Amino acid sequence: MARVRMQNVKNIVLIAHDSRKKDLLEWVEYNRDVLKEHHLFATGTTGALLAKRTELAVTRFKSGPLGGDQQVGAQISEGVLDILIFFWDPLEPQPHDPDVKALLRIAVLYNLPTACNRATADFLVASPLFHGQYDRLLEDFSATRDEFVRGFEP
Template identity: 35%
Template sequence: MEKLRRIALIAQHNRKHDLLEWIECHYSVLIGYKLISTKPMGDLIGKVINNKLNDTSTKNFDIIKLKSDAITEEQQLGEMITEGKIDLIILLIDPLQRKPQNTDIGDLLKLLLLYDVPTACNLSTATFMISSPIVNHLLPSVEKNNLAFIELD
């Protein structure tokens, strides 16, 4: 039996509505995955998916929600990436935001590149990723040993 792929769904403040609309359109595909998100966004995603499911099912859909405490959610995601616990990520960044929300997003993007995690930063790419026939046959993440030669700032 093939393992369930894990998709992280993250959106900056001005992109949350876009991500929720996209999830509403693609919920039937997304329920075949383990979804991971921040606590506030995870609550919203859960409402959207469960509202759709309640039309056809009595089952509630669970989402893995990152803890909102001392360690930032981006740092928790970074840890999950290095441990191979994220298979795909949809990371909607607000390109019109004057200053980056924080440097954690930049660090997160570095990790996604280093560990070769398929990443969608816009909804068109996200749609291509989840609708691809090879999405469940992705290559395993890059091994930590292969990263030994890389120096990070």
């Protein structure tokens, strides 16, 4: 298995659907002292709201429906991001639902610590593992890829 080392300072991406933005903002304000020690990223509107309301530095991707979720997924697959905090609304259909599903799939595929609600996010940042280096294990999918390729060989 491959390993990805998460450093003491984490790259944390924060995303919230419109109906959950208030919850995420409250959570970030409550955890401001912990989060200010890390690099924060967010999708469009969420990032603008976070930066304005908390005065924390937030690197912004595009809004989710405009490709932001895909940008985040790409950064996860490249090993740039360490933690995903994604307060999504399970009761409200989104115009970019396929992108949301793809993002969650990539987070699981790359064994990224992911919180989709306040309780899980609280547990994540309260964990002793959050405050130091951590080696994330990544499954080696080369055998699966090679088998798939062999299926196309003459």
